[in-house]
Amino acid sequence: MTAVLSDPIFTNEEAARVHFEELRWPNGRYCPHCGEAEKTSPIGGKEVGRFYCLSCKKKFSATVGTVYERSHIPLHKWLAATHLMCASKKGISAHQLHRMLGITYKSAWFMCHRIREAMTDSNPTPMGGNGQIVEVDETFLGQPDQVYENNGGWKGKRGYHTKIKVMGLVERNGRSRLIKVNDLHVGTIAKVLAENVDPNSRLQTDQAKHYKNHGKKFAKHETVNHSKKEYARGDVTTNSIEGYFGLFKRGMVGVYQHCGEQHLQRYLNEFDFRYGNRSALGFDDAARAAEAIKGVAGKRLTYRQANG
Ligand SMILES: [Zn+2]
Secondary structure (H helix, E strand, O other): OHHHHOOHHHOOHHHHHHHHHHHHOOOOOOOOOOOOOOOEEEEEOOEEEEEEEOOOOOEEOOOOOEOOOOOOOOHHHHHHHHHHHHHOOOOOOHHHHHHHHOOOHHHHHHHHHHHHHHHOOOOOOOEOOOOOEEEEEEEEEOOOOEEEEOOOEEEEOOOOOOOEEEEEEEEOOOOEEEEEEOOOOHHHHHHHHHHHEOOOOEEEEEOOHHHHHHHOOOOEEEEEOHHHOOOEEOOEEOHHHHHHHHHHHHHHHHOOOOOOHHHHHHHHHHHHHHHHOOHHHOOOHHHHHHHHHHOOEOOOOOHHHHOO
């Protein structure tokens, strides 16, 4: 980690700016206000990294219109935070970023949310497709409600009803999508599946009843019977989604235990981003960070919005 973080883009503001401009403007600089690509020029003097647009007469820098815009945090610290969030398998807490980058906890917290915004797929396409497998399952977060039992004292209520519910979808050898849902009623499940999975896919789940009906809308609905200790039958399995849930839950317990329910979907998007850009799909830490940095455009998030 130390060796990577010694890269000048994480320590030197000028190197950070050049790196960011290359990712932000791969086909050359353009004005974010009016789109002018030809007639722009550096302002010069002390305004390093600032440009003037001869078409709309406005000034701009590469961070205009991105989640990094109008921040008092230097760009090299933004790049370091983005890199650390992308490189840490289970994520990294705002407390740790606060200590590592020498910024306030409040700044670190806000940066994390803005970076999650950059990681969020703003135009998600249906998962799966012809001949492709999509595994679906659900998982639960949080403590159950407590009930008092005369001979046992306070105990966690059985069942998941009071816990936070998350549906997980994984394309075999592809992307993932974690979605916070209010309940696991048939209608809710049907809506999530209809909105997120291509009907030409092979749907693979456990034998939970709530998948049965809507499962008929897919090219195939195949199940494994966990109650009979069946975990795979040929290429039918839910092992990918269960493995992914494992990673996600270790991250939520280890790093994000204080995540508020109103922020949960952003954390889910963060895990999905890392999963969809994982090393098995050819992304190393730097390539994954570059993908996140490309996502910063057009996603400004104000402190008020981040606070829900
Ligand atoms: Zn312009």
